[in-house]
Amino acid sequence: MAEKPTDPDAAAASQEEIDAEIAQIHRDYESRKATDGEETSARLNFPPYRSSLLRHPTKSLHHADPEEIELHSPAFGHQDVSPLEADLTIQHHGEPIGERIVVTGRVLDGDGRPVANQLIEMWQANAAGRYMHKRDQHPAPLDPNFTGVGRALTGPNGEYTFTTIKPAPYPWKNHHNAWRSAHLHFSMFGTDFTQRIVTQMYFPGDPIFDLDPIYQSITDPKARDRLVAEYDHSVSQHEWNTGYRWDIVLSGSNRTWSEQEEH
Amino acid sequence: MARTPGDLTPIPAQTVGPFFGFALPYEGGPDLVDRSHPQAVRLHGTVYDGEGAPVPDALIEIWQPDGEGRIPAEPGSLHRDGHTFTGWGRAAVDAVGHYSFTTVEPGPTAAGAAPFILVTVFARGLMDRLFTRAYLPEHTDALAADPLLASVPEDRRHTLIAARDDDGGLRFDIRFQGQDETVFLSYPNTPQVTGPVD
Ligand SMILES: [Fe+2]
Numbered sequence: 485m486a487e488k489p490t491d492p493d494a495a496a497a498s499q500e501e502i503d504a505e506i507a508q509i510h511r512d513y514e515s516r517k518a519t520d521g522e523e524t525s526a527r528l529n530f531p532p533y534r535s536s537l538l539r540h541p542t543k544s545l546h547h548a549d550p551e552e553i554e555l556h557s558p559a560f561g562h563q564d565v566s567p568l569e570a571d572l573t574i575q576h577h578g579e580p581i582g583e584r585i586v587v588t589g590r591v592l593d594g595d596g597r598p599v600a601n602q603l604i605e606m607w608q609a610n611a612a613g614r615y616m617h618k619r620d621q622h623p624a625p626l627d628p629n630f631t632g633v634g635r636a637l638t639g640p641n642g643e644y645t646f647t648t649i650k651p652a653p654y655p656w657k658n659h660h661n662a663w664r665s666a667h668l669h670f671s672m673f674g675t676d677f678t679q680r681i682v683t684q685m686y687f688p689g690d691p692i693f694d695l696d697p698i699y700q701s702i703t704d705p706k707a708r709d710r711l712v713a714e715y716d717h718s719v720s721q722h723e724w725n726t727g728y729r730w731d732i733v734l735s736g737s738n739r740t741w742s743e744q745e746e747h
Numbered sequence: 748m749a750r751t752p753g754d755l756t757p758i759p760a761q762t763v764g765p766f767f768g769f770a771l772p773y774e775g776g777p778d779l780v781d782r783s784h785p786q787a788v789r790l791h792g793t794v795y796d797g798e799g800a801p802v803p804d805a806l807i808e809i810w811q812p813d814g815e816g817r818i819p820a821e822p823g824s825l826h827r828d829g830h831t832f833t834g835w836g837r838a839a840v841d842a843v844g845h846y847s848f849t850t851v852e853p854g855p856t857a858a859g860a861a862p863f864i865l866v867t868v869f870a871r872g873l874m875d876r877l878f879t880r881a882y883l884p885e886h887t888d889a890l891a892a893d894p895l896l897a898s899v900p901e902d903r904r905h906t907l908i909a910a911r912d913d914d915g916g917l918r919f920d921i922r923f924q925g926q927d928e929t930v931f932l933s934y935p936n937t938p939q940v941t942g943p944v945d
Contacts, residue, residue, distance in 0.1 A: 491886070545932060550935075558835035616769050707759050
């Protein structure tokens, strides 16, 4: 196999070449799924995402039996997070430009238990697809009334709600004319540190899904769907916002596993 | 289409991407204790890619017991009060891939257990976070008896043990690939998908 370029800014391949690489990996996965099992997360080694080439482990992850510290998570409280931080549209003097949306849902663990009073962080590009970040230099406007960072503590039933602006797709340099599907970055903690996850939430029907190697690094279509919010008209509010619902399921607690082992 | 009702399969991970720097790091994140704390110790290191180049856009989190091996349960990691040890910290690497925390050395959580700091790695190009452990180097008997270390091939074991600096600090470098590729961990109930491996 030819060496792939590893310069993340080389933008050497065409979209068609990236599409073909993705399709080949997905075909191989589908043909082996029955024997190798279903993949529920994204692949660390996914060559169409060029930045992963030098940044994925080349050896299998090493099995660890979780110890005490891994079976606990840090605690966060109201001294850490103000309720106002869940509204990304009120952080400046003026109103941000764009489609006002509410994203709401629940955080559950893999056994269906709500993850209560836990930190959930969210960050994003603005309505023009530009991040308030010095490394984002693509020629789209910054919005002086939008930073794009939110935080919340989950409620007693694991519920969370962010009010924000719908982000636009944005270009990147993975390959020539590469665009990211519109997304919100999310960061969650569970009750065990082993449940820690950072991911991205997507919007239904995004036309860029098939072209986006980050989204397609999740080889299984059912798993990809789990990152897509649904439009929920009951979350939309009269003359104010459109609404999306996205329920977040973390992995199962390893405490359960330990108890099962002991008994 | 979203999740089907009743489906409790965990969500997939996605990379933190290049633009987390304005969102995730925060003032005081790397300082679990003040530098003036009598037991303060520096835990630091560099993150390297498969060509040995430093990774300038990685984010490291640590989570650990206190000096007596107690697991902290107090909130306050995001707005530190200068007194409470919360056990958790977050540090972005600098332009040369270097991270640095100020903390205390963890105590053993059980008699005879080898103390370690749980280290979590995020980066652009890294599709899912990686877990590893930074064990303290001096606890030789406990290290020799540690079940995880015993299960790791001897030539890779050193990647899990922090090195002691001359000034007393702990150095823990992280390598995604290469001869000294860090041993990254998986847990029974935590799905991770590597893709093809050697
Ligand atoms: Fe992004």
